[in-house]
Amino acid sequence: MALPAESTASDFRGLFTLYMAIAIAVAVLVLAAIAYAAIRYRDREDMSPRQVRGLKQLEGVWVALVTATVVVLLVSTFRTEDRVDAVAGDPQYSVRVVAFQWGWRFSYPGSGVTVTGNTQRPPMLAVPSGVPVRFEITSRDVIHSFWVPALRFKRDAFPDRVSEFDLTVEPGVSTTGRCAEFCGLGHDGMEFELVSMERGDFDRWLKGRERRARSASGGPE
Amino acid sequence: MSTVAQPLPRVGPFEWALSIDHKRVAARTAALALVFFLASGFLALLMRSELAQPGLQFVSTDTYDQLFTIHGSGMIYLVVTPLALALGLYFVPLQVGAADVAAPRLASLGFWLYAGGGFTMYAGFMTSGGAGKAGWTAFYPLSGEQASPGTGMDMWIIGVALAVSGMALVAATIMLTLLRHRAPQMSITRMPPFCWATFFTCAMTVTSFPVLVVAMGLLFADRHLGPVFDTPGGPATYQHLFWFYGHPVVYVMFFPFLGVVAEVAATFSRRRLFGYPALIISLFAFTGLSMTVWAHHMFATGQVNNQYYSLTSTSLAIPAGVEYFDVIATMIGGAILLRAPMLFALGFLSLFLIGGLTGIIVGSPPLDYHVHDTYFVVAHFHYTLFGGSMMGAFAAAYYWFPKATGAMLREWLGRVQFVLLFVGVNLTFFPMFLLGYDGMQRRVADYSPNAGLTTNNALATAGAFVIAAGVLAFVVNLVVSLRRRVPAGHDPWAGQTLEWATTSPPPRLNFASLPPIRSYAPLLDLREREERAP
Numbered sequence: 176m177a178l179p180a181e182s183t184a185s186d187f188r189g190l191f192t193l194y195m196a197i198a199i200a201v202a203v204l205v206l207a208a209i210a211y212a213a214i215r216y217r218d219r220e221d222m223s224p225r226q227v228r229g230l231k232q233l234e235g236v237w238v239a240l241v242t243a244t245v246v247v248l249l250v251s252t253f254r255t256e257d258r259v260d261a262v263a264g265d266p267q268y269s270v271r272v273v274a275f276q277w278g279w280r281f282s283y284p285g286s287g288v289t290v291t292g293n294t295q296r297p298p299m300l301a302v303p304s305g306v307p308v309r310f311e312i313t314s315r316d317v318i319h320s321f322w323v324p325a326l327r328f329k330r331d332a333f334p335d336r337v338s339e340f341d342l343t344v345e346p347g348v349s350t351t352g353r354c355a356e357f358c359g360l361g362h363d364g365m366e367f368e369l370v371s372m373e374r375g376d377f378d379r380w381l382k383g384r385e386r387r388a389r390s391a392s393g394g395p396e
Numbered sequence: 397m398s399t400v401a402q403p404l405p406r407v408g409p410f411e412w413a414l415s416i417d418h419k420r421v422a423a424r425t426a427a428l429a430l431v432f433f434l435a436s437g438f439l440a441l442l443m444r445s446e447l448a449q450p451g452l453q454f455v456s457t458d459t460y461d462q463l464f465t466i467h468g469s470g471m472i473y474l475v476v477t478p479l480a481l482a483l484g485l486y487f488v489p490l491q492v493g494a495a496d497v498a499a500p501r502l503a504s505l506g507f508w509l510y511a512g513g514g515f516t517m518y519a520g521f522m523t524s525g526g527a528g529k530a531g532w533t534a535f536y537p538l539s540g541e542q543a544s545p546g547t548g549m550d551m552w553i554i555g556v557a558l559a560v561s562g563m564a565l566v567a568a569t570i571m572l573t574l575l576r577h578r579a580p581q582m583s584i585t586r587m588p589p590f591c592w593a594t595f596f597t598c599a600m601t602v603t604s605f606p607v608l609v610v611a612m613g614l615l616f617a618d619r620h621l622g623p624v625f626d627t628p629g630g631p632a633t634y635q636h637l638f639w640f641y642g643h644p645v646v647y648v649m650f651f652p653f654l655g656v657v658a659e660v661a662a663t664f665s666r667r668r669l670f671g672y673p674a675l676i677i678s679l680f681a682f683t684g685l686s687m688t689v690w691a692h693h694m695f696a697t698g699q700v701n702n703q704y705y706s707l708t709s710t711s712l713a714i715p716a717g718v719e720y721f722d723v724i725a726t727m728i729g730g731a732i733l734l735r736a737p738m739l740f741a742l743g744f745l746s747l748f749l750i751g752g753l754t755g756i757i758v759g760s761p762p763l764d765y766h767v768h769d770t771y772f773v774v775a776h777f778h779y780t781l782f783g784g785s786m787m788g789a790f791a792a793a794y795y796w797f798p799k800a801t802g803a804m805l806r807e808w809l810g811r812v813q814f815v816l817l818f819v820g821v822n823l824t825f826f827p828m829f830l831l832g833y834d835g836m837q838r839r840v841a842d843y844s845p846n847a848g849l850t851t852n853n854a855l856a857t858a859g860a861f862v863i864a865a866g867v868l869a870f871v872v873n874l875v876v877s878l879r880r881r882v883p884a885g886h887d888p889w890a891g892q893t894l895e896w897a898t899t900s901p902p903p904r905l906n907f908a909s910l911p912p913i914r915s916y917a918p919l920l921d922l923r924e925r926e927e928r929a930p
Contacts (some may be wrong), residue, residue, distance in 0.1 A: 190762055190763060192754065194757050198753040202750065208728075209746055216665070216728065217732075217734060219732075230670060231671075239723050244708050245711060248710055249707060252703075254763065256706075258762075310439075316542075318535055324766070324835030330696055331696050331698065333632065333633065333699075338698045338699075355536070355770065357530075357769075362840060363457065363840075363841055363842050
């Protein structure tokens, strides 16, 4: 059982830093080797140069190093993914997402609150901060992808199924989310605004929307 | 060995177009690929112009969607894959001492299917609804009849099926040549690295390309006959079929150029390739893994076993590490001549490196969750495809143009082109890493002026025009070098493999006689023996 995430974005940050550090180190090493070889051995008169000794052994060391690095990267990836992909058994908060050409509908199960928007008027997606929020996502037509760049997370919305995932959002986030899977003419404008609120504030916001929704539909149920 | 210089035979256009000589079929394929390269590159310039600043300035969103679809489709189906296989079709028979390719009529049919497919795809622009606009991947249901009605989409499907079928045929003939038509002394352990790289390329091609032809058939049937993919699990099934072709093809577009670069590095370091057995084994391992990584394109679908595909994809770093080591170790201790082919080979090594390392990053599912379908990925695969494959293609062009035409390409124009491309590739594609990380999704005609994306987009657009200048230098070089010929002789580079033991261009049946073949570098063996002789 993986530990609950501090936040989805912080999980990404740790792993990305490790990958970038290794990528930069390898890039510098290999580029330096290429530059060294090309400059040091350029334009020599020797027409039949001899083999440099010890390269065969060095190749063995190099392969062992690369293999070890691959193992380190994979272990870190699997650990992080276990946390990012973990879904709580009994989520306290959940949102249903329906993507369509070209907009989003967010609904909060049990409250009757639904927020819909399109490319002209992007909808707002309010979530409580600091707790895992369950997302159930589907599409009404083609494949879309729910991407919140600031949360470092996306998940595709397929028309033939509902996908589930949990996100933990840091407090005070107000950011733009967008569709990442090309979905036709309105793809570039298919955005939404994600706002995270303290749990108390979120509960009040949801209650307020619920009251308005009920009065708009003509009195109590 | 008879290597009497011949005048370039005069060939009528009709004869050239209908010849089934493997060299002419390959030259036709490369020439047509160059035409599609210029056309698809022009589409990229239109796209970069549109993206230079926020807002819509030059094209509508609908047009833009056609531009990126045909740009990507053109480059992959009609440019880099055909170029990679055209090199094999031309040089594999020469390198193994064969008189012709096996099944030359089949290879020629492959060319005509490819040509027909390419023109069909491009002709979509002339239909009322425009060309295909569902991306080069044409994911379902977006590519279905409901979301993408119109003839342009159908022509895209037919064009892809034809071009991909044609290339599968060409690959089959090359593979057969390698297996059955080698000269008697050319055992498989004496095949030059380029031949090995091409052998594995062809193995991936004949295994994976038919799957895409089937997927295109099913997609066409879904659009016109009745639901195929419109079922639970159907959209993901289309993606599996597509990527079962779509990931091996990435290495089909990489291996032959890696082979060229290995040979160029050896020839221009004036020595034998380091670690031949390790290189061949690593190519074999790479090929095996390459058939098991396809669903790393589907991490964000939540419908595949991410950890398995992450494991196989990340493991590719090990054989890739061996390949880099062997090429660099070949240079170390050599006597390096920095002529144009070698410059492009060095460009290939350093730019593909960036593409490869960022490939490891996108091979990690939690990282891919963020950068998938963004400009980060666009940057990654352009470093592999332009920085890698196209740099390798230009290395091959400068290396082998003298063999195919009997004339040298201009060295100084080659250097100008190299500098322009090296600067242009970095200026265009490096900012795209930042754009994707900062939140710009791919396949958009417009972006918000307040999203902090403006500067990097302007830089990328400037870079695209630097690349265009580099490509122009190449075209000028081709024209100048063919018109005012500087004779190359049969072996201008002190080559190591058999193609340099015949005339430039080679006669119809390639060789009058063959030198003895005792290793993967028979001509280097000869030179070393002469030096040792008193």
